[in-house]
Amino acid sequence: MDYLLLVPTVAVGVCGTLSIRASRGLRRPIPVLVAFICYAAATVGLARLVLTMPVGVLYAVWAGLASVTLLAIDWLVFKERLRWTHPLGIAVILVGVVLLSAETHT
Numbered sequence: 519m520d521y522l523l524l525v526p527t528v529a530v531g532v533c534g535t536l537s538i539r540a541s542r543g544l545r546r547p548i549p550v551l552v553a554f555i556c557y558a559a560a561t562v563g564l565a566r567l568v569l570t571m572p573v574g575v576l577y578a579v580w581a582g583l584a585s586v587t588l589l590a591i592d593w594l595v596f597k598e599r600l601r602w603t604h605p606l607g608i609a610v611i612l613v614g615v616v617l618l619s620a621e622t623h624t
Contacts, residue, residue, distance in 0.1 A: 520566075520567060520570055523563055523566055524563075524579070526563065527560050527563030527567065527580065528560075528587065530556045530557075530559040530560045531556065531560040531584050532584050533552070534553045534554075535584070537552040564576065564580065575618045575619075578614065582614060582615045585611060589604060589608065
């Protein structure tokens with residue numbers, strides 16, 4: 519897996535999602551524009567990555583890492599309260615990401 523491309527692809531996807539939040543229901547045009555640009559960049563990154571790995575594995579890893587990142591941002595930046603199930607869910611996602619990543623190299 520090309521981590522040098524996967525990490526920024528996850529980052530721009532996360533940026534797009536945070537921009538959607540900042541748009542307040544798509545009512546603020548600048549965050550909406552930023553979201554479109556970020557999602558376009560993430561799509562380009564995914565298109566490049568799909569050339570080197572199975573699309574199902576790629577999407578699962580990308581979505582899992584983005585979900586964990588967004589949950590951490592919610593907790594740290596927006597002071598969202600985490601339920602006891604969240605850390606367990608994060609652990610399951612991270613184990614899945616590791617297993618899927620390892621399987622693509624065999």
